Amino acid sequence: MTTAALQTVLTVPERFRGPAGIANGGWISGAVAETLLGEHSTVEVTLHAPTPLETELRLEHLGHAVQLADGERLLVEAIPVAQDLEAPAFVPFAEAARAEARFTGHQGHAFPECFVCGLREPGDGLRIFPGTLDGGDLVAAGWRVPHTVVEEDGVPATIIGAVLDCITGWAHFGPGESALLGRLTLQLHRRVYPGGTYSVVGRATGREGRKLFGESAVYEVDGTLVAAAKATWIAPK
Known part of the structure; x- marks a missing residue:
């Protein structure tokens, strides 16, 4: 730049x-x-x-x-915007990581090359695979931050935005389903550190015609909120 x-x-x-x-x-x-x-x-x-x-x-x-x-x-x-975003509830890292086994993208993925949730090689893509949690409306995944996304001053907003984005889609998608992001509102509270271990949590918050709404958050292992987002996706006609 x-x-x-x-x-x-x-x-x-x-x-x-x-x-x-x-x-x-x-x-x-x-x-x-x-x-x-x-x-x-x-x-x-x-x-x-x-x-x-x-x-x-x-x-x-x-x-x-x-x-x-x-x-x-x-x-x-x-x-x-003058807005304080609501965040989905904290999910402990071990529970978030177990949820990855229920990632519906493994059964059918519309964008398998996606940098965040695609099936790319470790270190190239982030390989964040949100899966459903038992007994609730949340999806979650573990995020082990690779050094391959770090810049001189740490993990940039581009990477945090990407992580917060995809999980809101997977809160809606079944196997092979897709949509395109139309709007993302971001709120960053703390830095993300290379090599750190975080929980990524998302939930669907509604649907209106072709518009899909969702919220997401990144948490430290002790439950401290790092970043939050709300998203609007546009489904195909």
Whole structure:
């Protein structure tokens, strides 16, 4: 990313794909939100169109908003919001890790190359496989943070956004089902550390036509809330 006065150039590496050929929605949400999260605790990101990979894109600050565009085509917009997000209940790491055995993506995955929840090699993808918990409406997975996602100042908002994104989809999806992220609101409370062990928890919060709603959270092993999100997905027609 190269900095100009109020404009930067952002290129999404192929590694951070979701569906084939486009950026993971949570990753790009974190990238656009990152410049606002220093001043604001909660940022709402709206995805207007899929973000292409390996393409120079214009990231521009317009007042309190940040926009990502490909030429004249608006892709993503982020704004600060005065909102404290609700988080799904804490799930201990051992219980979250056991839930991975019930990940419905193992029976059919619409986006098997996804950086977060896809079936890629360890160290390349994050391999976060949310599964259902017994006796409740939550899905959960364990997250052992690989050093391959760490930057000089730690684990960036792009990675945290990606983790918080996919699990809200799997709170809805059955085998082979899919949707595309339409909006992600992020709230970061604490840093994520390389090599750390975290619980990732999600839940479905409703459906309205093609729109699917969900909430997610990342917790430390002692139950301390690290980050939270709420998401809106758009299912295929």
